[in-house]
Amino acid sequence: MTMTEMGGTTVELDGEGFLVDPHQWNETVAAEIAGANGIPVLTERHWQVVRFMRDAYLANGTAPSIRSLGKESGVPIKELYQLFPKGPAKLAAKVGGIPKPRGCI
Amino acid sequence: MGHKIVILGGGTGGTLMANRLRRLYSREEADIAVVDKDDAHVYQPGLLFVPFGLAHAEDIVRPRHRQLHKGIAFHQTEIDRVELDENRVELADGTRLLYDVLVVATGARLAPEETEGLTGPGWMENVFTFYTPEGAAALHEALQRFDGGRLVVNIVDMPIKCPVAPIEFAFLADWYLGERGIRGRSEITLATPLDGCFTKPIASKHLTYLLEEKGIGLEVEFAAGEVDGPGGRLVSFDGREIPFDLLVTVPLHAGAEYVERSEGLGDSLGFVPTDPGTLQSLARPNVFALGDATNVPTSKAGSVTHFEGEILTENVRRFLAGEELDATYDGHANCFIETGFSKALLIDFNYETEPLPGRFPTGVGPMPLLKESRLNHLGKLMFQWMYWHMLLPGRDIPGIAPTMQMAGKHRAGQPV
Numbered sequence: 001m002t003m004t005e006m007g008g009t010t011v012e013l014d015g016e017g018f019l020v021d022p023h024q025w026n027e028t029v030a031a032e033i034a035g036a037n038g039i040p041v042l043t044e045r046h047w048q049v050v051r052f053m054r055d056a057y058l059a060n061g062t063a064p065s066i067r068s069l070g071k072e073s074g075v076p077i078k079e080l081y082q083l084f085p086k087g088p089a090k091l092a093a094k095v096g097g098i099p100k101p102r103g104c105i
Numbered sequence: 106m107g108h109k110i111v112i113l114g115g116g117t118g119g120t121l122m123a124n125r126l127r128r129l130y131s132r133e134e135a136d137i138a139v140v141d142k143d144d145a146h147v148y149q150p151g152l153l154f155v156p157f158g159l160a161h162a163e164d165i166v167r168p169r170h171r172q173l174h175k176g177i178a179f180h181q182t183e184i185d186r187v188e189l190d191e192n193r194v195e196l197a198d199g200t201r202l203l204y205d206v207l208v209v210a211t212g213a214r215l216a217p218e219e220t221e222g223l224t225g226p227g228w229m230e231n232v233f234t235f236y237t238p239e240g241a242a243a244l245h246e247a248l249q250r251f252d253g254g255r256l257v258v259n260i261v262d263m264p265i266k267c268p269v270a271p272i273e274f275a276f277l278a279d280w281y282l283g284e285r286g287i288r289g290r291s292e293i294t295l296a297t298p299l300d301g302c303f304t305k306p307i308a309s310k311h312l313t314y315l316l317e318e319k320g321i322g323l324e325v326e327f328a329a330g331e332v333d334g335p336g337g338r339l340v341s342f343d344g345r346e347i348p349f350d351l352l353v354t355v356p357l358h359a360g361a362e363y364v365e366r367s368e369g370l371g372d373s374l375g376f377v378p379t380d381p382g383t384l385q386s387l388a389r390p391n392v393f394a395l396g397d398a399t400n401v402p403t404s405k406a407g408s409v410t411h412f413e414g415e416i417l418t419e420n421v422r423r424f425l426a427g428e429e430l431d432a433t434y435d436g437h438a439n440c441f442i443e444t445g446f447s448k449a450l451l452i453d454f455n456y457e458t459e460p461l462p463g464r465f466p467t468g469v470g471p472m473p474l475l476k477e478s479r480l481n482h483l484g485k486l487m488f489q490w491m492y493w494h495m496l497l498p499g500r501d502i503p504g505i506a507p508t509m510q511m512a513g514k515h516r517a518g519q520p521v
Contacts, residue, residue, distance in 0.1 A: 066298075066328065067262055067357070071373045078330065081342040087326060 006032045018093065018100050022057070025097025034095045038085060042095070046083055049073050053089075054096040063093045063101040108135040108425050111194055111204040113184055114361075115141035115169040117149075117496065118210035118396030118410040123177045125418040125499035138178040138202055140194070144169045147238055148492055149266065150407065150485075153273055153443065155241035156248055156353075157281045162238040165489075172497045184211070187367040189389050206421055209377050209386065209394040211364070213266055213405060217356035220261055220332060227334010232352045235274065236266065247351060248281065253290035254350030256282075259339055260297045261329045261357050263304075264376075266397055266405045269452075271295060271355050272302055272312055273443045278353075279319045280445030294322035296339065296347055301325060305459035308452055311475050315444060329354075358405075360398055376400040381456060382432035384417045391424065393417055403436035403456055411496050412437045412507040418499075437509040439465075441485035449481035450474075455509040461516060466504050468513025 001020060002013050007028030012020040017033070019025055030050060034042050042050070052073040057063045066089040070077035080088035089101045110126055112119045123139050130137075151165035170179045183197035187207065194202040215236055217223045223232065233244040258275050265271075275295045282288040295302060295316065301309035302316060302323055316323055330342035332352065339347040360375025370388050371377050378387040379399040386392040395417050396410035403409055416434045423430055436456030441449045451472050452460035462475040472481055495502055 065263070068373050077328075077342055081328070081330075086343060 016094075016100060019097040022054075022098050025054075029097060030095050033097075037091060037094065039083075039091075039095070043083075045075060045079070046092075046095070049075050049080065049083060049088070049092050050096040053092045054098055057093075057096070057098040063089065063098055065089055065101060107133055108205045109203055110135055110137045110206045110208070110421070111202045112137065112139045112208040112210060113187075113194065113363075114210035114212060114396075114398065115139045115173070115179065116146065116210065116212050116396070117407050117492075118212070118398070118414065119208070120146070120169070120172045120497045121411065121414045121499040122208050122210060122395065122417060122421075124172075124174045124497065125414060126421060127174050127177055128499065129418060129422060132176050136178070137176070138180060139169075139173060140180045140182065140184055140196060140202070141169055142181070142183045144181055146172055148489060150492070151489060152235050152238065152241045153270055153277070155238070156233075156235050156244040156274075157277050158245060158249075159277075162242040166238060167493070172493070174498070184361070184363040185366065186363050187370055187392075189367065189369050189392065192391065205391060206425060207389075207392045208417070208421070209364075209370075209392065209398050210396050210410075211361035212397040213264075213358040213376075214361055215356045216359045217354070219357045219359075220329060220354075222332040222334065223261075223354065223356060225332075225334060227332070227352075230334065231337065231350065232332060232334045232354060234354050234356055236270075236355060244353065248278075251282075251287075251291075251351055253282075253287045255292045255294070255337075255348055256351045256353070257339060257347055257349040258293070258295045258353045258355075259327070259329055259347075260299075260355045262298050264405055265355050265358050267440070268304055268404055269440055269442045271297070271353075272316070274353060275316065275321050276319065276445040277443060279321060292322065293320075294324055294347060296324040296327040296329070298328050299325060305454065307462075308454075308460040308475060311450070312442070315477075319445075358397075364398075372400060380432075381436065382434055383420055383430040384413055384434055385420065385424075385430060393421060393424075401436065404438045404440070406438055406440055407492065407496065408439040409437070411502075412439075414499060415501060415507040433508060435508045437507060439505070441481055441488065443482065443485060444477050447482050448477040448479055449485050450477055451481045451484065453509060453514070458509060458511070458514075461514040463514040465513060467510050470504075470513065474514065 011024040084091040146169040148165040151160045154160035185195040185197050235241040282291045302312050303309040328342045331340040337349050364371035364375045377394040379394045381401040395413040397405040420430045439453045443449045454460040465472045
């Protein structure tokens with residue numbers, strides 16, 4: 001766990017850079033996390049995915065997997081990989097200030 | 106009038122629930138009906154051995170209706186849909202079944218067509234899955250013809266049935282190609298969407314060590330987006346390519362198709378949102394689910410279904426008696442992992458506790474956990490007998506509780 005300054009406030013990050021408390025999140029925090037992870041600008045398409053992830057997590061307590069994202073977010077899986085290189089579900093969760101998706105069991 | 110209990114699916118979960126409930130209630134107390142689209146009950150753990158000639162597809166299939174005890178009605182037809190508001194199931198043959206309690210046990214289906222190119226040219230030629238009896242038998246033929254080259258085992262995405270099976274396949278392929286004297290001119294690679302070879306860190310470490318020891322390549326965080334059979338290329342969504350001569354795929358899994366047609370029953374992948382402790386569905390209080398059909402966060406495996414069955418039988422009884430449900434199911438899973446050369450590992454875990462080293466059962470038992478042994482291999486072989494004669498009839502296995510026991514397990518830093 002590390003404390004760091006982001007979006008004008010102090011936030012707590014876990015060992016992999018995910019917010020520990022989803023309620024410390026705001027749009028400036030999102031932009032800063034994105035920037036630190038190779039996404040210089042968050043476009044409207046990015047936001048669509050990030051908001052979908054965050055809303056799903058806050059409603060259900062779990063983040064959707066990449067497959068559910070592809071089916072439900074309105075952004076196809078191929079594009080998800082262009083928007084969030086390498087691991088879209090993981091990276092969108094990070095930018096959205098929610099924990100790493102468990103997805104795998 | 107007795108209770109009406111309808112069970113959808115005549116596989117592991119549906120069969121053991123029907124038999125347990127039949128024992129619990131007299132025929133006056135409850136009518137029990139099971140629905141399945143066919144009459145072929147596959148012993149799914151046996152599929153792993155078919156490609157290597159260690160089992161034959163026809164020997165691991167038995168009639169479903171023969172596994173059901175007397176006094177259980179069996180409807181062999183597709184399920185059209187469940188009408189949750191009417192407490193009614195519509196079958197494809199026109200039959201309507203009304204229920205007081207519905208148990209969803211229709212498992213997971215394979216959806217290879219959802220991956221671009223997977224069922225195109227090359228499918229069942231140089232691209233196979235061993236997750237069906239036909240696929241496993243065809244792969245057996247292909248492996249016999251295989252004369253060295255690149256063998257790639259790929260998990261398209263989670264969740265899948267038996268998450269250890271692809272790793273076991275790679276281990277057995279290493280043994281098999283060695284026996285045939287062509288291991289030296291063969292490469293084996295396991296490509297997985299996970300960030301390690303298995304979902305749980307400590308077991309993943311042990312298994313990664315075994316993969317290295319056997320010279321099996323591991324490609325992690327590989328999200329397969331496209332299969333090019335004729336070109337022998339497996340391509341990820343982010344543009345990585347793995348060349349293959351023979352591809353063994355574990356395709357995408359989804360719930361049964363009728364779940365999608367039944368408003369309010371399933372999630373976007375067709376699995377049934379289910380309370381992980383009570384196994385009551387989130388759709389309706391009188392709808393329950395077990396086995397691969399649920400979305401509970403544990404492995405999709407027969408042992409899970411068996412442990413769930415004990416608690417779910419009690420919860421169906423409590424529900425019909427108007428009592429509070431038992432919420433103690435803990436995600437308990439127990440799996441043998443075949444490692445080749447007549448050895449196997451054993452893992453035992455639940456929602457909260459990952460597989461740990463130690464001894465099973467409860468520390469005094471003879472089987473080492475997370476460690477290769479011949480005894481575990483014999484255990485795996487013996488399990489087939491237990492499956493037909495103890496699990497399906499719905500009997501408890503002596504000495505093995507439905508919830509996971511910590512006795513005999515060791516965490517790092519604790520005295521052994």
